[in-house]
Amino acid sequence: MENYSDLQNAVFKVLADPTRRAVVESLTHGPATVSDLARPFPLTLPTFMKHIDALEQAKLISTRKSGRVRTCTLNHAALAAAERWFERQRAVWAGRFDNLDGLLDQLESTKNES
Amino acid sequence: MKADLQFAFLTDMQTNTLTIRRAFAARQRTVWDCYTRSELLNQWFAPKPLTTRTRSIDFRAGGHWHYAMIDPGGQEYWGRFDYLSVQPIDGYAAMDGFCDAEGTLNPDLPRSRWDVSFATRGTGTMVQTIVRYTSAADLQKVIDMGMKAGMTSTLERLDELLLTLNQDP
Numbered sequence: 001m002e003n004y005s006d007l008q009n010a011v012f013k014v015l016a017d018p019t020r021r022a023v024v025e026s027l028t029h030g031p032a033t034v035s036d037l038a039r040p041f042p043l044t045l046p047t048f049m050k051h052i053d054a055l056e057q058a059k060l061i062s063t064r065k066s067g068r069v070r071t072c073t074l075n076h077a078a079l080a081a082a083e084r085w086f087e088r089q090r091a092v093w094a095g096r097f098d099n100l101d102g103l104l105d106q107l108e109s110t111k112n113e114s
Numbered sequence: 115m116k117a118d119l120q121f122a123f124l125t126d127m128q129t130n131t132l133t134i135r136r137a138f139a140a141r142q143r144t145v146w147d148c149y150t151r152s153e154l155l156n157q158w159f160a161p162k163p164l165t166t167r168t169r170s171i172d173f174r175a176g177g178h179w180h181y182a183m184i185d186p187g188g189q190e191y192w193g194r195f196d197y198l199s200v201q202p203i204d205g206y207a208a209m210d211g212f213c214d215a216e217g218t219l220n221p222d223l224p225r226s227r228w229d230v231s232f233a234t235r236g237t238g239t240m241v242q243t244i245v246r247y248t249s250a251a252d253l254q255k256v257i258d259m260g261m262k263a264g265m266t267s268t269l270e271r272l273d274e275l276l277l278t279l280n281q282d283p
Contacts, residue, residue, distance in 0.1 A: 016250035090123045095161025103158050104140035
């Protein structure tokens with residue numbers, strides 16, 4: 001449970017940054033090299049690498065080096081953990097609205113009878 | 115019947131916003147009453163198996179609703195909505211917040227702004243709720259708090275319950 005909480009914590013902090021969100025977004029299409037990922041951003045390579053390191057530390061991505069080329073892969077499980085909070089919120093709203101459907105049904109049928 | 119009613123739940127991480135849209139098979143006035151009168155709010159606001167209890171309500175700009183969501187073990191989760199603006203029967207805006215049983219807001223926890231709007235669609239009503247946190251850091255804090263407060267287990271039981279309800283024909 002502790003680990004799960006820590007993981008989620010890290011994931012959300014890391015995803016608060018727009019550059020890192022964009023990297024995660026492009027990795028949803030499949031693995032990519034660091035230089036390909038860096039291309040759209042007006043950042044120096046050392047600065048961009050800090051974002052890659054942050055993503056790797058949060059276990060959102062894993063990287064593998066082959067010769068001079070580093071390839072990044074999205075860790076879908078970590079992303080799913082971050083999304084669980086939103087899933088719970090969705091469950092709360094869905095449950096709340098089920099209650100409201102029942103209440104509205106009662107109220108409207110009472111009005112129609114009178 | 116449930117499947118016919120439109121339910122959209124959208125998250126926008128860029129703006130720390132949740133947008134929830136839902137259609138209801140009832141007149142706009144009836145839906146509005148359910149959102150704004152405590153004797154009705156008490157009957158639906160907390161998802162099962164939690165229940166809602168109102169301590170006080172003053173539904174007007176500058177007033178607030180002080181309520182608790184209570185789990186089956188009797189644990190109370192207190193909250194309050196401070197109403198910013200009210201346009202009967204079309205919408206209202208409020209600040210959500212965590213508080214104690216006396217209604218004192220917890221200053222360490224972020225608040226979110228709710229913009230709720232109501233519109234007649236055919237014979238039913240469409241309700242849109244926009245929940246907005248000031249920053250990603252604020253949203254993060256709420257998530258951390260949810261974990262620590264033990265809401266996790268309650269909501270996981272809720273997840274299971276909803277799963278079984280959804281399997282019913």
